[in-house]
Amino acid sequence: MSGARKPVETAERGTARQTVTIHFAGFNRAWAAWIGDRLERRGVRVVPLRWDSPADVPLVDLLRDLTLAEGRVLIIVSEWYFQLGPRTHEEWNAALREIVAPDPSRFAAVSVTTAAVPAAAAVLAPVALTNMGAEEAERRLLDRLDLSPDTPADGAADSRRGPRFPAAMPDVWGVVPRRNTRFTGREPLFNEAYHLLQSAEPGAGVLTLHGMSGVGKTQFAAEYAHRFGSEYDVVWWVNAEKRVTYRRQLAELAPKLGLRTGQEYGERLRAVRDALRRGEPYSRWLLILDGADEPEQIWDLLPTGPGHVIVTSRNPEWSEHNSKLLEVRVYPRDESVAFIRRRAPRLSEAEADQLAEALGDLPLLLDQTAGWLNDSDLSVDEYIALLEGGIDSDVVKVSADFPLAFQTAWSILLNKLRETVPESVDLLRLCTFFAPGFIPVRLLKEMPVDELPEQLAGLLNDPLLWNKAINQLRTYSVVRLESHEASLDEPVSAGESLYLHRMVHQIVHKDMPDADRGEFIDVVRRALAAADPGRPTETRLWPGYAEIVPHLKYADVLKSKDAKVQRLVLNCLRYMYFSGEYRAGIKLGERALTAWRRLLGPTHARIWELTYHYTNLLRAMGDYARTESLSRDAVEHLREERGPQDLDHLRAAAGLGGDLRGLARYDEALELSQWVLAAYRELLGDQDSRTLNAQNNLGVSLRLLGRYEETLETDRSTMEARRQLLRARHPWALSSEITYAIDLRLLGRYADAESLQAKNVRENRLVMGPDNPQTLKAEYNLALCRYRLGERAPRGEEPGTMLSSVLERGERVLGETHPLTLIFATGQSCYAREHGDIDQARELSEAIVARYEMMLPAGHPFIAGSRANQALILRNVGEREHGHVLVEQALAEMTQAVGENHPWTLGCALNASALRNLVGDTEGAAELSRDSVARAIESLGRTHPLTLSTRIAYAADLRGLRDRRQAEKVEQEALSDLDATLGSKHTHTVSARSRNRPYWDFEPQTT
Known part of the structure; x- marks a missing residue:
């Protein structure tokens, strides 16, 4: 052809380092990648060139520019290649005849479609690659480019794993939406998305497609899966709008991966996440989470590993969860026009432009409007006139967006x-x-x-x-x-x-219409009530509640007088309490209390039941002052109206006991717990679950008072009864095992505690889920058991690793100020202080003190205890005087709060004597140590770990007074008891023999 450049390199068969420019529509990128890989393995230099066809540039000029490309131009023929623009077949036929026909040797083509293409495409002599296997397709490709199939492949290139043959599906392909053959453009977005994922570090390949509703995020993700699916072994699509649906659909991947698991989907989910993390049996995987608008609901379940995750969401807060963000915006006008013309072929380019302008280029609206407009007799001008207010000028805007x-x-x-x-x-x-x-x-x-x-x-x-x-x-x-x-x-x-x-x-x-609203909403309310699983404490029924809860607001259930609908609300609140969905439960409880007081009256029986569930949720978040007021009102009203033996009154009184414990009014709480338990036993007997709940609460009161032996016996009785009455893996039975293991640990029976707690952790993970508050509490206690035991733990479950994991999940699931999170933070701070990360220890400790001071009343023992912990950190960083002042303050406040014989007070005294010694008050230290030993023996016995620590400390203080003889006697007796109690190789015993002064860590307890 006149003026055309000759090929850069000869195209004769067998010539080395031939250059081929692959020209392809973005839709066919997978074919371009496979073809390029096949050619590179044969020593061919490949230049990929994506086809862009701006409508304002004549097609002839675009093809003429293509002749400037290096080497031969291999065109991947498909309906997509010819539709870009969009261009008519007549335009293509004219351009192909003018540019390609005069010099056909410059071009080659392969066809990956069976659809009709412009007639003049015959000049490209495309060879079909569809409906055949990869080997035959490669043979045809090489033949079309005059490359011998016998040409040796490049050794280095051949050793790597290349793209999958595009006609072959990935080994695992799950519920991906069918490919939208009307998909338009977005090429820069695809390039950016592909680059972000491919360049991500292993384990960090998470990309969130975010944008306003209707911009086509889901469509983009689906097209990405189809376009790049050949680069993966696993492509799996998951609806992520609700946590329960996400969990179930991800768990369904287990059998597809060949994982051997039981039927319980929690087990399957864990197996899937582990397999993806390890990259076994597949390391090239793509997981698409569609509609994940609430990242806090599911981000903790995102798999990590060598694969990639694409999230579609309206919520840009995914950036806070280690995800890269890519905004999906409305179409550029040329893409809107191209899309409309494919969706509505009867419309001209000018009409498509008019329609795109009227619809604001929003893909959702373009899709839903253009299709039926194509089948309508309505002209675009008439339609736009309607849009300008002729049909419904009073419509209220959904949002400013x-x-x-x-x-x-x-x-x-x-x-x-x-x-x-x-x-x-x-x-x-x-x-x-x-x-x-x-x-x-x-x-x-x-x-x-x-x-x-x-x-x-x-x-x-x-x-x-x-x-x-x-x-x-x-x-x-x-x-x-x-x-x-x-x-x-x-x-x-x-x-x-x-x-x-x-x-x-x-x-x-x-x-x-208003006439329909009443009937329709009533039907939905009754449908939700009929779907109530009925047992909120049954973990296997939680997915049912998780599915129902989001619909309560839209069905406006709080305005219903139907008893079944109201029972559903109460059961959902109970489910939210047991599953740890505290914040959402509090919001529902607040709305319900306001609505029902108006609907039913302030003293209706259902108000008191609602108050009980609502205060449980508030109490779980540590709002004790508010719950104490609500509980006391309920107790007083019910006692006056129904008498002290009424079951609702007893339940409210039990709740009030929890409030008193939270406010550190432990003696009052104990008295109330004892009375409630006695009343339940009289009314219901020893084996009713309500009686056992009251007995459990008595154990909590006793533990907070430091009466650990009594607590142990009470909790043992509760645990055994719950196992027998409910079943071994009932959430309450598992909870009793945790409290019993805590009692064992607090009494120094570390091996017994660790054995029970390790078993319990496995069962809580299975039954409650890995991030349920009860599971976190179990793991925390196991970490402390292993820490106190001082023995080597399984890899990944060492005390430090577990404490860090529990704190991280507690902050994420419960929030930084939740009572459990503060307990976890306390343990992590103490561990960090002793294992070298003093900066983390100090930062955590200061935050804990500040949060307790904000949340709890002045003089609360948790404030005093956290200050005692902080004093030890100050000691370690050399701020002895500051630490001494702080620990003396903590000792005085703790004594005032719980009395001088409480283990917490004795622990503060142990630390205070150490600080007195450091600042030179040896007499004061010895006096405090001597007094602490006497009170510890009286309260805890001679061989309790805390008593032994006070005895070792007293020996050190006697040496400080140069009373070596008495010091030797006290020390030898204490070491003998340490050997007998903990063993000669226990870390406490070894440390004591080395004359390292013991200390005490304050550990807040659940209330």
């Missing part, structure tokens, strides 16, 4: 649905009383026929009408099925969920 045209467009679509299948609008409106997202329509299908209003009975009980309504909604992308692979003509199972976008949800809800 979306133009008025959005709501108006939906009004037009809803009118069309009413004209075609009116039942589809009824179904859509019914769905808006569930939370947006996945709507569990099976709950509606399971309702008794006689409970349905006439308007809905036909729809819900006629399978043909039901499927017709849903398919009409799916046709216009109003809803989709949770089963991503379902086609429009497949029947809808009663077990399916419908996906309803948030914006659609809001607009349809606002558009609903």
Whole structure:
């Protein structure tokens, strides 16, 4: 051809280092990668060149520029290649005849489609690579480029693992939405996403696609999976809108990976996460989490490892969870126009531009509008006139982020649905009383026929009408099925969920006639109540509650007088308490208390039941002053109205006992706990679960008073009874094992405590889940048992590793100021102080003191104890005087709070005597040590670890007074008891023999 440049290198068969430029549409990137890899292995230099076809540049000029590329130009022929622009077949035929036909040897082509392409593409002589295996496809490719199949492959390149043949699916491919053949553009975004993931460090390949609703985040993620799927062995799509659904769908990957697990999906989930982390059996995996708008609900479950994770979310807060962010914005205008013209071929480029302008280039609206506009007689000008207010000028805007045209467009679509299948609008409106997202329509299908209003009975009980309504909604992308692979003509199972976008949800809800609202909301409320699993303490039923809870708000259940609906609310609150969803439970409880007081009256029986569950949640978050006021009001009212032996009164009194313990009014709490237990025993007997709960509370009161032997016996009795009455792995039985193991540890029986706690941790992880507060408490106690035991622990479960893990998860799941988190932080600070990270110890300690001072009343023993811990840190960093002042303050406050014989006071005294010694007050130190020994022997016995520590300390103080004879006697007796109690090789014994002065760590207890 005239003026065309000759190939850079000859294309004769067998010539080394031939250069080939691969020209491809982004949609066919996988083919380009595979072809490039095959050629590079044959010594060919490959230049990939993605095809971009801006509509404002003539196609002839674009092809002429292509002749400037290096070497031969290999075009990957597909319908996508010719549609970019979009260009008509007539344009292509003219350009191919003008540019390619005069010099066909400069171009070569392979075809990866069976769809119709421009007739003049024949000049490219494309060889088909579809409907065959990889070996035959490679043979044809090489033949088309005049490369001999016998050409030796490059050794270095051949040793690496290349891309999978694009026609072959990854080994594991799960529920990825079907490829959208109308997908348009986004090429710069794909390039950036691909680069971010490929350049990420192992274990850090997490990318969040975020943006406003309707911009096409899910569509982009699906296209990414199809486009780059050949580079992975596993591609798995998970609905991540709700934690329970995410857990279940990720767990379903277990059998696909060939993992041998039981049927319990918690076990499967753990196995899947471990397999992905290790990269076995597959290291090249891609996990897509769709609709993860609440990162705090699931980010702790994100797999780590050699693979990649893509998250779609409206929430940019994923950046706080080690994820890279990539914003998905509305289409650029040229992409909007290209998309509309493929969706609505009857529209001209100018009309598509008009429509894109009216719809604000929002992909969701373009998709839902252009399709039916193509089938309508309505002109674009007429449609835009409607958008400007002719059909519904009073529509309220959903949010400032979306133009008025959005709501108006939906009004037009809803009118069309009413004209075609009116039942589809009824179904859509019914769905808006569930939370947006996945709507569990099976709950509606399971309702008794006689409970349905006439308007809905036909729809819900006629399978043909039901499927017709849903398919009409799916046709216009109003809803989709949770089963991503379902086609429009497949029947809808009663077990399916419908996906309803948030914006659609809001607009349809606002558009609903008032006459329908009452009937529709009542149906949804009764459907939710009928789905109540009924036992909130049963962990295997928690997924059911997790599915129901998000819908309570949208069904406005708090305004219902139906007793079943109200029981559902109470059960959900109880579930949220046991599962550790404290904050969400408190919000629901607050709203319920306000609504029910107005609905039922301030003294209705259900108010007191609600108050009990609400205060449990508040108490779990440490808001003791507020709960004490609420509990006392309930106790006083119920005692006056029903008498002291009323069961509701006893339950409220038990709650008040917990408030008193939280406020450190331990003597009052003990007295109340004893009275409640006696009353329950009289009314219900020893073996009722409520009696055992009261007995458990008595054990808590005794432990906080430092009466550890009594606590041990009480908790042992409770544990054995719960095991027998409930079952060994019931959450309450497991909780009793934790408290019993704590008692053993506090009494110095470290080996017994560690053995029981290790078993208990495994069972809590299995039953409660790894991040449940009860599991965290169990792991924390196990870490302390191993720390005190001083023996080597299994790798990964050493005390320091476990303490760090528990604190990190506690802060993430519960928050930094939760009572349990502060307990975990205390343990971590003490451990860090003794194992070299003094800066971390000090930072944690100062934060703990500050938070306790803010949360608890002045004079609380937890404040005094945390100050005693801080004094030890000051001692270690050389601030002796400051530490001495602080520990003396802590000793005085602790004595005032719990008395001079309490173990906490004795511990403060042990530390105070050490600081007195350091600042030169040897007489004061010896006097305090001598007094502490006497009180410790009286309170705890001669061989309790704390007593032994005071005896060793006293011997040191006697040496300071130069009373060596008495010091030797006291020391030898203490060492003898240490040998007998803990063993000669225990760290405490060894340390004492080396004359290292003992110290005491304050450990806050649960209340």
